[in-house]
Amino acid sequence: MKNIVKSIIEKELNRSIVLERPKDKRFGHFATPVAFSMAKELRKSPMVIAEELSQELSNLPQFSKVEAVKGYINFYLSDDFLNSEADKFVNSDEVVSEKREKILLEFVSANPTGPLHIGHARGAVYGDTLLRVGRALGYQIDSEYYINDAGRQIELLGLSIYYAGVTNILNREMEEPEEYYRGDYIVDLAREAYREFGEDIFTKEDISKLSDWGKDKMMEEIKSNLSSIGIEFDNFVSEKSLYSNWETALERIRERGGAYEKDGKIWLKSTQFGDEKDRVVVRDNGMPTYLAGDIIYHMDKFERGYDRYINIWGADHHGYIKRVQSAIEFLGFDSKKLEILLTQMVALLKDGEPYKMSKRAGNFILMRDVVDEVGSDALRFIFASKRPDISLEFDISDLSKQDSSNPIYYINYAHARIHSLFRKSQYSKDEILAVQFSNLGEREKDLLFNSLRLLDILEETFNSRETQKLTDYLYSLASDFHSFYNTTPIIETPNEKLLLKLSWVVASSIRKGLKLLGIEAKERM
RNA sequence: GCGCUCGUAGCUCAGUUGGAUAGAGCAACGGUUUGCGGUGCCGUAGGUCAGGAGUUCGAAUCUCUUCGGGCGCGCCA
Structure with missing residues (x-):
């Protein structure tokens, strides 16, 4: 508007x-x-x-x-203008219109070495909300999950299952590995491997088999975690599957003077693009580093020819931005097309006690547990309503409260009230929507205007990449409605149809807005 | 030490990208129903926008600086 x-x-x-x-x-x-x-x-x-x-x-x-x-x-x-906007709004479920940029949006990309924790959930909700809002505005967005299925962490996964199998299932003595993943899920995996393959699987020779098998199990688990809050990805890209392109990528970087050899290693000249120091991409034992995987992946992305690339990373990766940007430049692409958004940590409290989240130690809070406790809607709303770049702290016991301190209930309540009015009215929905607004009071006109601002809010939300603008808007629209409802009789008044149509515009805005947050508006509560 | 980032009410956070008198929720206190869902509504109180300097008609917002918090600073991923 x-x-x-x-x-x-x-x-x-x-x-x-x-x-x-x-x-x-x-x-x-x-x-x-x-x-x-x-x-x-x-x-x-x-x-x-x-x-x-x-x-x-x-x-x-x-x-x-x-x-x-x-x-x-x-x-x-003017009333004429508001009428035509309102009719457009309630008669179409689509929010927009013209086709815009093609965007590749990569998010979550958690290592397949464990289930998703609460920090991953924040990135997941943030990414998926941007995805939904962007698509509603006509951006052509593909979502993608990058699977780090090569390298040491996958070996460690196999080793960890092996260790758990030997000590917890076979009950034999074994020297504790220097580094391995702890946590109940590892023991669960070992138990499942035992059921599937028998006790012979727990031998040193089969560690790599356990790695591959465990990784697939973890990806299933991760996908199921995501789907429990309504998130489905268009693509999953495996790091391993891209490795055959490494020689090509390195050659291209060399051609532009972006790589050199020193001390038997190959270095990326990232200082040329403002990095603090050059970075090793191939170790002296010939093994590529983690950075090499990211270089190949970004080459692959850019070869697919999108207008823009958005990566959502945890804030602990921010030191990585310059490296990836410089690699993109050395590969001959425009690194300005890549936008990296960071999500800050989630600090959780439980009954006032701080909860540490460390994957290695295994005492992190599982996303699944939080979803089970508070539900997908509340979790999505809370994450979407906070700026992603600010570190967030909340007490998990507060999240499970099912009362008015939970904004999602407040918004749903406004929506349900409107549906209740429609159930009570003697008029049909068609009769009501056929009315034209005229001589609206100041309060009614404000409410109408605010309901029609959804599209403006979506533009602001997507352009700024700040999903809290949408949640704030829905909350304040619900508040405006509750206030209006409390002072204005509607059913069996001369203005019934007019006021119901106004309410319907409000409900449409709430329903469309919630849908873009991955939440289905309730008609009864 | 260096880099990134944040600092707004007691707490958790908004603040339309530089606009008019800085706003919500929670917590506190007071009020509200012979009416459509009281899971609501109305009100009171709470602020040196971390401090300082600058840019201009105009700054919470941009620049510089000081202080404070978080994260990062592997040939781990």
């Missing part, structure tokens, strides 16, 4: 403007400070300019009033 209004004004004035929504509604639905920036070039006071421009704009049919106040120009939308 904002973009529509903006372009109408810009066309009339023949210049680009800043259009904003005033904090105080006494200043109209929209306002522009354009007169301030024109003051210098016209050598006139902003007040005078605003006065002149408001005269010029006041005959546009979209506005019922245009007025100049202290240099600002304030716009009030």
Whole structure:
């Protein structure tokens, strides 16, 4: 709606403007400070300019009033314009329209060496919410999960299952490995391997077999964790499957002078793009490092020809950004097409006690446990409602409260109330939606206007990559509705159809908004 | 030490990308129903936007600086 209004004004004035929504509604639905920036070039006071421009704009049919106040120009939308916007809004489930950029969105990409923990869940919710909102706006987005299925951590997985099998299942003595994964899930895996293969599987020779088998089991577990909160990926890309491209990638980097040999190792000249030091990509034993895998993967991504690439990483990887960017440049691609978004840690408390999350130690909080306790909706809403780049702390016991301190209940309650009104009314939905708005009171008009802002909010949400803008909006819309509901009789009043249509616009906005958060709006509670 | 990042009400967080008097929720206190769902609504109280300097018509927002927190600083992944 904002973009529509903006372009109408810009066309009339023949210049680009800043259009904003005033904090105080006494200043109209929209306002522009354009007169301030024109003051210098016209050598006139902003007040005078605003006065002149408001005269010029006041005959546009979209506005019922245009007025100049202290240099600002304030716009009030007309009933005709709001009616046509409302009808467009309730008659279509699609949010938008034209096709936009092709984007590859990579997120989660947790190592397949354990189930997802609560920190992964934050990245998962953040990525999936951006995905849904972006798609609703017409971006063509593919989602992707990168599986680190090569390298030491996979060996360790096999070793860990082996160790657990020998000591916990066969009950034999064995020297404790220097490094291995702990945690109940490892013992569960060993037990399952025992059932499937018998006790002969727990031999040193079969560790790599246990690695592969365990990795597949873990990927199943991860996929099931994700699907429990409504997340499905378009692609899974295996690191291992890309390794045959390593020689090609290295050759391309060499051609551009991005790699050199020193001390028997091969280094990436990442300092050329602002990294603190050059990085080893091949060790002196000939084994590529972890960075090599990322280089091949990003080459693969860029060869697929998207307009933009978005990676969501845990904040502990931020030191990695420069390396990957420099590799992309050395491969001959534009690293500006890659956008790396970081999600900060989640610090969990339980009954006031801090919970450490360390995968190695095995005492991390499983995403599955939290979902079981509070449900997918509450978890998704809480993560989506916090800026991803801020470290978040909450007490898991608060999350399980099922009362008004949980915003998702508050929003659903508004939605359910509206459906309840429709069940009570003698009119059919078609009769109600056929009404046109006229002579709305101030409060009703504000509510209508706010409901119709969903699309503007989605644009802001996606452009800023900040999903909390959407949750904040839905909360405040629900609050506006509750307030309206409490002061305004609806059923069996002369205005019943009109007020029900207004309520329906509110409900549509809530339903569409929640859906983009991966939450189904409730019609009864 | 260096790099990234954050610092807004007692707590958890917003703040429309530089706009008009900085806002919510929780917690606290007070009020509200012979009405459509009281899981609601209305109100009170709570602030040196970490401190300082700068940029301009205008700064919580941009720049510099000081202080404080988190994370990173492997030839681990």
